[in-house]
Amino acid sequence: QAIIAAEPDALVGVGYGDDSRTVFKNARELGFDAPWYAAYPSIFAVENEEWMDGKLSGVDNGGYANDGGAAVLAAYKAKWPDEDEPLAHIYYGYDAMMVLAKAIEAGGVESAEIAEALPSVVQSYVGATGKIVWDDRGQRIDPPLDIIEYKGGKFETVGTIE
Structure with missing residues (x-):
């Protein structure tokens, strides 16, 4: 009031x-x-x-308008055609799982192997939320x-x- x-x-x-x-x-x-x-x-x-x-x-x-975001949206709509547009969590969750999968593929399944592989995997990854850039602490910057x-x-x- x-x-x-x-x-x-x-x-x-x-x-x-x-x-x-x-x-x-x-x-x-x-x-x-x-x-x-x-x-x-x-x-x-x-x-x-x-x-x-x-x-x-x-x-x-943001960043969903790229090809990666469009592909995630298309897969989401194919599976749940009657649902509203997905929230950002869908895109960010997809990218998190893809980066993790690529780190496992590159380094192995042990946590230390994953941690070691993550920085190099992230450098070349462009996903549903665009290019991912990390600072020196492993935090995403400039999304x-x-x-x-x-x-x-x-x-x-x-x-x-x-």
């Missing part, structure tokens, strides 16, 4: 699933009608598609991000930051 009383030009939102559904519903019922921006808006649960149409946008896990907007009852990718 305090935020809406301040009449902001926009909101930067955080939330997850049903939590965001409640926040959106309360804001709508209190008369808020400005844009919402968020990191990872695709994990939000939109409470009222018509009210939110064109209002919610932000950056999300692709998609700029998405909620339109017509679904999220649309309107740009990508590589």
Whole structure:
């Protein structure tokens, strides 16, 4: 109520699933009608598609538009044709398993062998989420991000930051 009383030009939102559904519903019922921006808006649960149409946008896990991402999506849709678009977890899980499989193939099945093979495997891997680059601690850096907007009852990718 305090935020809406301040009449902001926009909101930067955080939330997850049903939590965001409640926040959106309360804001709508209190008369808020400005844009919402968020990191990872695709994990939000939109409470009222018509009210939110064109209002919610932000950056999300990305890189799925490449050939690897398209192949994962096609396999997903072939197996579950009636399901909604998969969340980012599908693409990232696929890449994690593929990198692990390639490390086992290159180095062996023991944990030390896998750990030793991972850095070289990652250097040449381009998967469902694009090219993977690690820092010196083995953390992914500079992953692709998609700029998405909620339109017509679904999220649309309107740009990508590589």
